[in-house]
Amino acid sequence: MSFDCSSVLEPWSAAQAMVLPLFGLICALPLAPLLRRFYSRRMVALMSLAEVAAPLSAEVPKSPVPVLSSSNEPSLAQCVRQRHVRLVRASLIAWLCANAVALVMVAAHVFYGVTPTSYLFWLVLVCSPFLVNLQWQSTRRAVLLIGIGAAASVLQVLFGHEDTLGYSLSMRLANYLVMVLVFYLATAHRTLRAIVIFAGIVAIGTVVGIYMAVVADALMTCLHPFPRAGLSLALTNMTTLSLAVVIIGLFAGLSFVPLLIIERWLRRGWLSDTLTFAALALTFLFATVMGTSTFALVPRLALLALWLAAVGAAYAVALRASRWPRKARTLLVLRVFSRDHRSEKALDALQSRWQLAGPVVQIGGPDLMALNFGLGQFIRFATFRVDHLFQATAQQARGLFHGLDPNPDFEGRFRLHEVFCTNSAWRVAVEQLVDRVDAVLLDVRGFGNHREGTMYEVELLARSGRLPQTVGLFDAETDWDCFERHAAASGALQALAGRIDARSPNAIDACFQRLLAIADRPDTSSLSAPASEGSRL
Amino acid sequence: MADRYYSIYADRSGCLAMHRSGFSWIAALYPPLWAVPRRLWLACLGWLAISLSAKALLLALLFHLALTGRDIFGIYLGAILIECWVLGRFANSFHRWWLQRHGYVLIAATPPAQGAAA
Numbered sequence: 180m181s182f183d184c185s186s187v188l189e190p191w192s193a194a195q196a197m198v199l200p201l202f203g204l205i206c207a208l209p210l211a212p213l214l215r216r217f218y219s220r221r222m223v224a225l226m227s228l229a230e231v232a233a234p235l236s237a238e239v240p241k242s243p244v245p246v247l248s249s250s251n252e253p254s255l256a257q258c259v260r261q262r263h264v265r266l267v268r269a270s271l272i273a274w275l276c277a278n279a280v281a282l283v284m285v286a287a288h289v290f291y292g293v294t295p296t297s298y299l300f301w302l303v304l305v306c307s308p309f310l311v312n313l314q315w316q317s318t319r320r321a322v323l324l325i326g327i328g329a330a331a332s333v334l335q336v337l338f339g340h341e342d343t344l345g346y347s348l349s350m351r352l353a354n355y356l357v358m359v360l361v362f363y364l365a366t367a368h369r370t371l372r373a374i375v376i377f378a379g380i381v382a383i384g385t386v387v388g389i390y391m392a393v394v395a396d397a398l399m400t401c402l403h404p405f406p407r408a409g410l411s412l413a414l415t416n417m418t419t420l421s422l423a424v425v426i427i428g429l430f431a432g433l434s435f436v437p438l439l440i441i442e443r444w445l446r447r448g449w450l451s452d453t454l455t456f457a458a459l460a461l462t463f464l465f466a467t468v469m470g471t472s473t474f475a476l477v478p479r480l481a482l483l484a485l486w487l488a489a490v491g492a493a494y495a496v497a498l499r500a501s502r503w504p505r506k507a508r509t510l511l512v513l514r515v516f517s518r519d520h521r522s523e524k525a526l527d528a529l530q531s532r533w534q535l536a537g538p539v540v541q542i543g544g545p546d547l548m549a550l551n552f553g554l555g556q557f558i559r560f561a562t563f564r565v566d567h568l569f570q571a572t573a574q575q576a577r578g579l580f581h582g583l584d585p586n587p588d589f590e591g592r593f594r595l596h597e598v599f600c601t602n603s604a605w606r607v608a609v610e611q612l613v614d615r616v617d618a619v620l621l622d623v624r625g626f627g628n629h630r631e632g633t634m635y636e637v638e639l640l641a642r643s644g645r646l647p648q649t650v651g652l653f654d655a656e657t658d659w660d661c662f663e664r665h666a667a668a669s670g671a672l673q674a675l676a677g678r679i680d681a682r683s684p685n686a687i688d689a690c691f692q693r694l695l696a697i698a699d700r701p702d703t704s705s706l707s708a709p710a711s712e713g714s715r716l
Numbered sequence: 717m718a719d720r721y722y723s724i725y726a727d728r729s730g731c732l733a734m735h736r737s738g739f740s741w742i743a744a745l746y747p748p749l750w751a752v753p754r755r756l757w758l759a760c761l762g763w764l765a766i767s768l769s770a771k772a773l774l775l776a777l778l779f780h781l782a783l784t785g786r787d788i789f790g791i792y793l794g795a796i797l798i799e800c801w802v803l804g805r806f807a808n809s810f811h812r813w814w815l816q817r818h819g820y821v822l823i824a825a826t827p828p829a830q831g832a833a834a
Contacts, residue, residue, distance in 0.1 A: 224722055225734070228824040234726040417789065421771065421796055424746065425764065432748030432760065562753045566732040571724045571824040601724075601824050 198470045199383060200463040204361045206386070207378030211364070214374045218560060219548050222599060225565070226543075230572045230603035252506040255536055255699040256692070261504050262535040262591050267313060269497035269590075274309045276493035277461070278302070280486050281468075289482065290471045296334045300355065303331040304362055304464055308457040311366045324367065328359035358467070366460040369527075370549040373452070373557050376459050377438065384434025388427035395426055438558050445555035446567060451588040452553045462487060495589075503591045507537035508698035511612050513636045514622035516544040523550055525652070526622060528687050529694075534593045536695060538585055540612055543599035551597045570600040576607035580615050606635065613639055618698040619649040620690065624681055627658040634665050641669035650677045650693050652686070725820035732823075733815055737808050744804030754811055767799065 252258065281301065285293050307324060332355035365375045396419050444450045450458075465486050469479045510533045512526060527550045530539045541547070559568050570576040583596045600608045613619070619640065626633055640646050646666060653659070666673065677693045679686050725733045743750035747767075751760035774795055778788045 221722070224826075225724070227827070228722065228724060229827040230823065231825050232821060232823050234730065234821070234823055417792055417796070418771075418775070425748075425768065428746035428748040429760075429764065431746060432752035435752045560734075562755070563734045564731065565724060565734045566730060569724065569732055571726065571732060575726075575730070603824070 198467060199386060200379070201358070201361065201467045203383035203386060204365050204375060204379040204463060205357065206382035207375050208361065208364060210378045210382075211371045211374040214378060215370060215549065215552070218374075218552070218557060219545065221560070222543070222548060223545055225569065226599060226601060228571070228601045228603075230601060233572055233574050252504050255506060255508055255695050258504040258506050259532070259535045259695070261502070265498065265501040265503065265591060266535075268501060269494050270309045270312050272497040273490050273494035274305070277305055277486075277490045280489050281305075284482070284486075289474065290468070291473050292471065296331075299334060300331040301468060303328050304359070305461075307362050307366050308460040308464070311460070312453055312457040325359060325363055328363070329356060332356050332359055362460060362464065365463065366456050370552055372456050373552050373554040376456065376554060377557055377561065379463075380438055381431055381434045385427060385431040388430030389423075391430060392423035392426040395422060435562065439562065442555050442558040442562070445553075445558075448584065448586060448588040448594075451590055451592050452555065453592070454588075454590060455554055458487075458491070461490065498590060503587075507585070507587070507593060508617035509537050509585070509615070510539050510694060510698065511616040511619045512539060512541040512622070513609070513619060513633070513640075514541070514544075514546075515625045515630050515633045516546045523547055525681060525687055526620075527551075529620065529691060530595055532687075532691055533694070534595060535591075536593070536698070537617070538583065538593045538596060540583065540596045540598065540616065542605060542609060542612075543597040547597070551595060553595075556597070565599075568599060570598060570604040570608050572601070573604050573607045576600060576604040576611060579608050579611045605632075609636060609639060613643050613645055617648070618694045619645055620652065620694060621649050621675070622652045623657045623662060624652060624654040625656045626653075626662060627656070628661050634661075637662060637665045638669040641666040641673060644673065646673040647676050648697050649675050650679060650690055650697065651675045652679050652681050652690060654681045721826040723825040724823055725815045726823045727818065727820045731820075733820055735808070735812055735815060737812065739804050740807045741804060743807030744800040747803055747807070750803075750807055756811070756814060759810065759814070763803075771795070 253261070284290065285298070307328075310324070332352060364371050365379065366372060368375070399419075399422075441450070441455060445452065445455065462483075465483055469483050472479050472482070474482070510530070512530060514526065523546060526547060530541075533539050543551070556568060559565060565571075567582065570579055579598065583598075584594055587593045598608055598612075613636075621636070621640070623633065623637075628634075640649055651662075676697050677690075679690045679693065683689070721737055723735050723737070725735055727733075740750055747763050748760050751757075751763070771792075774792065778791060783791075
């Protein structure tokens with residue numbers, strides 16, 4: 180059998196290589212829900228662990244130096260507004276930069292077959308990462324975004340350039356719709372995007388591994404023409420398969436290296452979860468667009484890097500150009516663990532908004548696990564390192580607050596600290612948190628005699644004199660008699676700072692404003708309080 | 717097959733490592749995908765070197781024996797299945813040994829009742 184050895188090491192075509200990230204994301208889609216389920220079940224299993232021994236040392240982790248709040252800062256509500264405007268401005272400038280570079284490349288004939296409709300399609304897709312960066316998220320908005328993407332796909336198919344691959348109309352439409360769906364899931368879908376990105380990167384490593392396995396097999400065939408060195412067909416297949424398993428596993432394993440780097444950057448605050456999704460989505464999108472370029476692989480990669488660098492630089496410069504008010508307050512969210520999606524969404528909306536006012540701390544539970552699901556969190560879990568994520572013993576929980584970063588990331592958004600605890604550690608963790616926050620949101624929807632955990636938290640708040648800094652969110656099922664009984668049994672008579680009915684249409688706004696007012700009082704204790712010259716901003 | 721349950725180990729600096737005991741399918745099928753996330757880089761390289769050289773050695777040995785192609789195939793397949801089983805069975809035990817050797821101690825585990833039932 181003749182075999183052309185020169186073709187063995189032929190690399191992928193430039194267009195194939197550029198579409199690889201998108202292909203990786205598509206491969207990751209079916210895995211994402213399974214991995215999310217796996218994560219939730221394992222975290223619940225970890226929360227049921229019992230302490231068997233104290234850690235070796237009583238070493239208390241060093242607290243990151245908090246930024247200081249200067250006295251002449253505006254009110255907390257004004258700070259939140261200023262930070263929001265700063266993020267919107269920077270995102271808009273980055274979006275304009277992305278489009279300006281795209282237009283320059285179109286004018287320079289870097290791409291072939293660009294039509295007004297294909298440009299419109301690109302414009303719709305490229306909006307998604309920037310909107311995600313602004314946390315522009317709700318079901319209605321997601322439907323709107325997908326709807327516009329689908330409409331742009333139809334326009335692109337009907338009025339775009341002729342497909343050189345000879346696909347039918349429906350096939351082309353399906354291609355575009357899949358692209359819209361992939362970008363939605365990888366950037367905007369709250370509970371899946373972290374896993375899609377994680378699994379996408381592992382899938383890319385696996386695909387590269389498959390390619391290398393094919394090359395290795397072809398190389399072996401080339402060196403020892405078939406049947407190889409007298410091996411039987413079955414044995415040849417067996418050796419090929421075992422070698423392929425080694426190579427694919429190796430490349431899939433190596434894909435964890437970039438994931439570990441991303442996790443470290445997230446932990447240090449050089450990246451935020453939101454920015455990571457936006458940046459990775461832009462990378463995938465730009466790489467896919469570069470697939471339509473007429474250039475060879477290396478110039479394409481150079482252009483891709485330049486494009487990303489230009490957008491990143493524009494974003495960073497725009498952020499630096501606006502002042503970031505150095506004032507922050509910490510919010511503690513205590514709640515009745517619920518399985519009701521509506522209550523999850525209310526809490527999610529509140530904590531997302533508070534991240535511009537200061538850090539949010541809460542005890543992790545099965546109810547908000549999916550919504551709070553972060554890329555860094557999942558990478559830590561998948562790499563079997565659960566520090567910064569888990570309080571395993573009461574002794575560790577005593578030093579809990581020192582391990583929580585009070586500073587914002589480089590964009591000026593504060594962290595959401597979801598503290599997972601074992602059965603032995605959660606009470607100590609709550610005690611540590613209650614003493615050191617500026618405002619407390621107590622979600623007592625569904626509260627009653629059967630909620631022992633929340634009863635303990637109510638008693639603790641009353642005992643530590645924190646009820647006047649606490650806003651209660653209630654519904655029809657809340658048993659206020661039970662609440663009063665437990666609050667009174669713990670000592671001095673105190674009242675909640677506010678009770679907000681979660682059924683009212685503007686409950687979230689009212690709750691947010693009330694919490695801002697409480698946290699902004701000069702007499703609030705605390706801890707938060709950012710600023711310092713050495714901060715990341 | 718051993719019971720599967722989770723435990724948490726801590727070292728002196730406060731690092732927490734999660735450990736899962738029992739048979740590992742990922743280690744049986746794709747050992748690097750099991751080892752790299754646990755940061756067992758040397759173990760991964762060691763497995764790679766040992767596995768590839770052992771397979772090459774086995775093939776060389778089998779060809780020097782007067783065996784039919786079918787027999788060679790059967791022995792080779794058996795060797796691969798045994799390798800998969802050994803890796804799957806002992807990978808998590810190796811991880812526990814590695815943690816203990818690097819100064820990690822067990823601080824949280826599945827309560828005895830659950831552990832027995834798992």
